[in-house]
Amino acid sequence: MTCMNPQIDAHGRLHHLLDLATLSVAALDALLQRAQAFADGAQAPAALAGQAVCTLFFEPSTRTRLSFQLAAQRLGAQILNFDASTASTTKGESDLDTFRNLQAMGVRGFVIRHKADGAVAALAQAAAPGVAVVNAGDGRSHHPSQGLLDMLTLRQAKGADFSNLKVVIVGDVKHSRVARSDLHALRKLGCGEIRVCGPQVLLPDAQTLHGCVVSHDFDAALDGVDAVMMLRLQRERMVEGLVESLEAYHRDYGLTETRLRRAAADAIVMHPGPLNRGIEITDEVADGPQSWILRQVANGVAVRMAVLETVLGR
Structure with missing residues (x-):
């Protein structure tokens, strides 16, 4: 691996996927093109034959964990499912020792989710040669595969040229690793206008919002947008800045059918899940014709x- 970018090996190939911030546009586009081929029905049943992939999750997950497991299965890998609540971590074993023990068993692919910022990158630094690490979400920092699937969904709905797109990200951006990965990807893909909307206490620092049009008025932020990316309130990560009430939040930042009419007529609605129905989004919108x-x-x-x-199929 190079010192400049720990995601890239000495031959310039993607070896780990840790974030989208330092991923090149070419690498991002290549992943999206390959993903579209799989979405269109391309098969690669033996790409990971004989390899063991572990979903090493120190935080709960439904969609991310299961989709990675299904992806690995379709590529022919053996799958190990690590559950922190029933593992030796409950006896005091460190994350690093857990990682090293699994490597010693011959695991060569790790999909890792962790509550601490930077924890996945730190484990990747300890990876043995030939071992690949994929970040499935760390703290508030990164969720690169979610960012990629959001960009793929936007491409399918609006085409590969993002230069004329207006996209709004709404809600608890401060605590959202999804929002950060989406912002990195939207900038790299040349999105015409990125809007970010939410109460001041739920917006991140100015550096995170660089190049974005920031608003606290949801109705105004929706005007003419091509895509609405809703976020849930991440109350489990909040140590400060709690909203006044769930009712008040829904009143000011909940996406309803009436509000959605302010967006472009063919605007799409996105949400990384899990949904807090009746808080950031209503049933009518979540299950409606514009929901993707x-x-x-x-x-x-x-x-x-x-x-x-890409990272394991050498």
């Missing part, structure tokens, strides 16, 4: 197949 939420879930398998094939 289940398409995002379906795209998650295709994207994660592309990622695993």
